[in-house]
Amino acid sequence: MNPAILPPVDSNLATAWTLPARWYTDPAFLPIEKERIFYRTWQWVGSTSLVQRVGDFFTYDLYGEPLVITRTHDGSLRAFHNVCLHRAGPVATGKGNRKSLQCRYHGWLYDLNGKLLNAPEFEGVENWSPDAYCLRNVRVAEWGPFVFVNLEPSAPALLDVLGNIPAEVQRAGFDIDQMQSIERRDYYVDANWKVYIDNYLEGYHIPIAHPWTLSRDRLRPVSRRHLPLLFVPVRPHSPDPR
Numbered sequence: 001m002n003p004a005i006l007p008p009v010d011s012n013l014a015t016a017w018t019l020p021a022r023w024y025t026d027p028a029f030l031p032i033e034k035e036r037i038f039y040r041t042w043q044w045v046g047s048t049s050l051v052q053r054v055g056d057f058f059t060y061d062l063y064g065e066p067l068v069i070t071r072t073h074d075g076s077l078r079a080f081h082n083v084c085l086h087r088a089g090p091v092a093t094g095k096g097n098r099k100s101l102q103c104r105y106h107g108w109l110y111d112l113n114g115k116l117l118n119a120p121e122f123e124g125v126e127n128w129s130p131d132a133y134c135l136r137n138v139r140v141a142e143w144g145p146f147v148f149v150n151l152e153p154s155a156p157a158l159l160d161v162l163g164n165i166p167a168e169v170q171r172a173g174f175d176i177d178q179m180q181s182i183e184r185r186d187y188y189v190d191a192n193w194k195v196y197i198d199n200y201l202e203g204y205h206i207p208i209a210h211p212w213t214l215s216r217d218r219l220r221p222v223s224r225r226h227l228p229l230l231f232v233p234v235r236p237h238s239p240d241p242r
């Protein structure tokens, strides 16, 4: 099967099957997934705690696309391809706070809005304008403590994709704008990404794997236009007797 031609999804659960095994192992699928999913949709890239002050920045590798996110002087977030317009060196590494972004290859200097401020030794170069060499923009948006980017200029806005999730979060009693990132833990799962997502999205395992924390009897899967949602109430706290 040509992986570029994917069969339609069977949305009837009674007759639906899991994805073919080859989709999890064939390297030909990842470029297609990048192009059709990860480079066209809003992707979480970090916490707003990384970019609270003017000049704060952090870098992120979005499935092979190097990005840099900055907090500018007017308080807004900007995101760029972390690729210098000269010979494609990175203009930032890691995270931190800087007045400007400077490529470490030949020293081109950009402001926090991506505008080229200085190109050493380019004085006198004809038919060349620094205005044509701004860092390439990427769409960026915040929701509560979360920063998202989207590489697709024509994709719907983040809030359109979230739909009524913000209202539901508020109704559940959470003030998303007051939430802060306290700690980050990374878990590396040695598997195709879809294995993890498949398992995360099914509630079949909840009575066995999470009997003391999650309540399956009130589990409610909901399919939205852009997102699948799973409502799983947390049980009142009780110690795990196992």
Ligand code: FES
Binding pocket: 084, 085, 086, 087, 088, 089, 103, 104, 105, 106, 107, 108
């Ligand atoms: S590659 Fe960035 S200044 Fe040359």
